[in-house]
Amino acid sequence: MIDGPVVIVGTGQAGFQTAASLRLEGFGGKISMLGDEPGLPYQRPPLSKAFFREGNAERLLFRNRDFFEKNNINFRERCPVRAIDRQKKQVVLDDAATMPYQHLVLATGTRNRNLPIGGTDLKNVMALRTLEDANRIRETARAGQRVVMIGGGFIGLELAGVLNEFGCQVTVIEAESRPMARSVSERISSYFVELHSRNGIAIHCNSMVSRIFGNDRAEGVELADGREIGADLVFICAGVVPNSEIGSEAGLETSNGILVDEMLLTNDPDISAIGDCASFVHRGSGRLVRLESVQNAADQAKCVAKRLAGDPSPYDAVPWFWSDQGGKKLQIAGLTGHAGQLICRGDEENDKLTVFAFENDRFVGVETVGMAANYVVARKILETGRDLTLSDFENSDFDLREVLKKTG
Amino acid sequence: MVKITFIEANGNEITIDAEEGNSLMQAAVANGIKGIVAECGGSMMCATCHVYVDGADFGKLPEREEAEDEMLDSTACQRKETSRLSCQIKISTGLEGIRVHLPTSQY
Numbered sequence: 243m244i245d246g247p248v249v250i251v252g253t254g255q256a257g258f259q260t261a262a263s264l265r266l267e268g269f270g271g272k273i274s275m276l277g278d279e280p281g282l283p284y285q286r287p288p289l290s291k292a293f294f295r296e297g298n299a300e301r302l303l304f305r306n307r308d309f310f311e312k313n314n315i316n317f318r319e320r321c322p323v324r325a326i327d328r329q330k331k332q333v334v335l336d337d338a339a340t341m342p343y344q345h346l347v348l349a350t351g352t353r354n355r356n357l358p359i360g361g362t363d364l365k366n367v368m369a370l371r372t373l374e375d376a377n378r379i380r381e382t383a384r385a386g387q388r389v390v391m392i393g394g395g396f397i398g399l400e401l402a403g404v405l406n407e408f409g410c411q412v413t414v415i416e417a418e419s420r421p422m423a424r425s426v427s428e429r430i431s432s433y434f435v436e437l438h439s440r441n442g443i444a445i446h447c448n449s450m451v452s453r454i455f456g457n458d459r460a461e462g463v464e465l466a467d468g469r470e471i472g473a474d475l476v477f478i479c480a481g482v483v484p485n486s487e488i489g490s491e492a493g494l495e496t497s498n499g500i501l502v503d504e505m506l507l508t509n510d511p512d513i514s515a516i517g518d519c520a521s522f523v524h525r526g527s528g529r530l531v532r533l534e535s536v537q538n539a540a541d542q543a544k545c546v547a548k549r550l551a552g553d554p555s556p557y558d559a560v561p562w563f564w565s566d567q568g569g570k571k572l573q574i575a576g577l578t579g580h581a582g583q584l585i586c587r588g589d590e591e592n593d594k595l596t597v598f599a600f601e602n603d604r605f606v607g608v609e610t611v612g613m614a615a616n617y618v619v620a621r622k623i624l625e626t627g628r629d630l631t632l633s634d635f636e637n638s639d640f641d642l643r644e645v646l647k648k649t650g
Numbered sequence: 651m652v653k654i655t656f657i658e659a660n661g662n663e664i665t666i667d668a669e670e671g672n673s674l675m676q677a678a679v680a681n682g683i684k685g686i687v688a689e690c691g692g693s694m695m696c697a698t699c700h701v702y703v704d705g706a707d708f709g710k711l712p713e714r715e716e717a718e719d720e721m722l723d724s725t726a727c728q729r730k731e732t733s734r735l736s737c738q739i740k741i742s743t744g745l746e747g748i749r750v751h752l753p754t755s756q757y
Binding site for chain 1: 757
């Protein structure tokens with residue numbers, strides 16, 4: 243337990259939740275939250291979803307300004323942190339001013355990956371990460387425009403969906419053999435390919451963009467096989483890289499993110515790292531992972547806040563994810579990306595689908611559309627930490643409530 | 651504006667003016683109601699905006715959709731007959747004066 247100042251670098255989901263949870267846990271010391279962006283901390287997930295339709299930035303705010311004042315949280319916007327001085331236990335700010343910490347929480351998030359191709363600096367080439375990006379997209383996009391999306395991950399497909407609904411003519415270019423290949427099973431990919439195609443979106447897989455062409459403005463993209471696709475707007479949605487440099491430059495260990503132990507501590511016991519920027523060993527699978535999700539950011543923040551307030555325990559929350567695309571919601575519980583055995587149930591024609599994922603016979607999670615109960619119960623099963631095998635599911639005909647009852 | 655009263659688990663009452671068109675969750679968050687967490691921001695993923703609508707007012711709300719009904723099975727405090735996810739309740743003039751009870755915990 244500490245009483246000195248806690249400094250949080252980053253004001254996204256993880257940074258905000260750390261400050262809020264510290265107060266909820268009764269921490270009475272000084273809390274500072276430092277973020278690069280202008281404005282109050284806000285939620286990013288809606289930027290590729292409802293925000294495009296609504297444009298209501300106030301709805302994105304975690305809490306209003308009062309909250310930070312009432313809870314005595316020193317929130318600083320437009321305040322990038324340049325370096326960590328571990329010897330003096332202080333962070334160095336942009337104007338060379340310093341801020342001391344007893345404990346430092348790095349919640350620096352990620353930034354969009356740049357593509358090593360020509361033309362990314364043309365005027366109408368965009369990417370989405372911040373509220374500013376999202377506002378720019380809303381101001382620029384017009385119905386009838388031809389849009390090329392480079393990258394068919396969650397954000398690329400969510401944005402493709404809202405732009406298509408808005409009246410744009412959308413083409414998605416995906417390098418892998420299927421969209422969202424890193425995140426979901428083949429069956430879920432194919433369900434969404436079909437859904438988007440029905441809605442009029444063209445999806446090209448196994449396709450690499452070799453350059454974006456045009457003079458001042460992008461006029462289209464050229465694929466590696468020589469094909470050209472004309473465009474009025476080009477989006478780069480090719481994944482993210484963790485903002486771990488501030489850690490590595492200070493001598494913190496990194497491995498696809500800032501490396502933390504089961505308590506979410508870096509190799510410096512006075513520095514924690516959480517959320518999208520942190521690599522940790524997932525307890526259920528033993529794998530080193532870095533998760534980009536609301537759940538991971540919020541739960542890791544709570545874990546750190548509890549520890550700092552004097553109630554330490556290892557991080558072992560069950561991961562969950564969602565994506566809203568083409569009017570359908572994908573819900574995922576657990577880490578299903580390495581599952582070797584996938585069992586599918588549902589009624590795909592009526593947009594009900596659940597993929598049960600097993601790894602070496604062990605149940606590791608579900609991916610589901612239109613069957614929220616399966617997501618809810620799967621989370622419960624995973625939270626109990628029970629080791630269930632494929633036969634437990636087969637014996638209950640894949641009715642998760644039955645599985646829970648029979649094995650309880 | 652529509653008047654909504656939140657009753658905290660300890661009996662404390664807070665009345666707010668909520669903007670029409672916002673969800674009950676958004677109105678609660680904007681007005682600093684502590685008992686609403688709303689981790690997922692209204693995406694029906696986390697069930698941390700759980701409320702018990704007062705019995706006298708429950709009938710004024712449109713019925714739950716299937717997904718909300720299923721998500722209510724994962725609330726931290728026990729689900730009751732008048733349980734709702736406040737992110738799924740849209741504020742309208744028809745809800746003027748409704749009373750909403752907060753659970754003891756959302757986690």
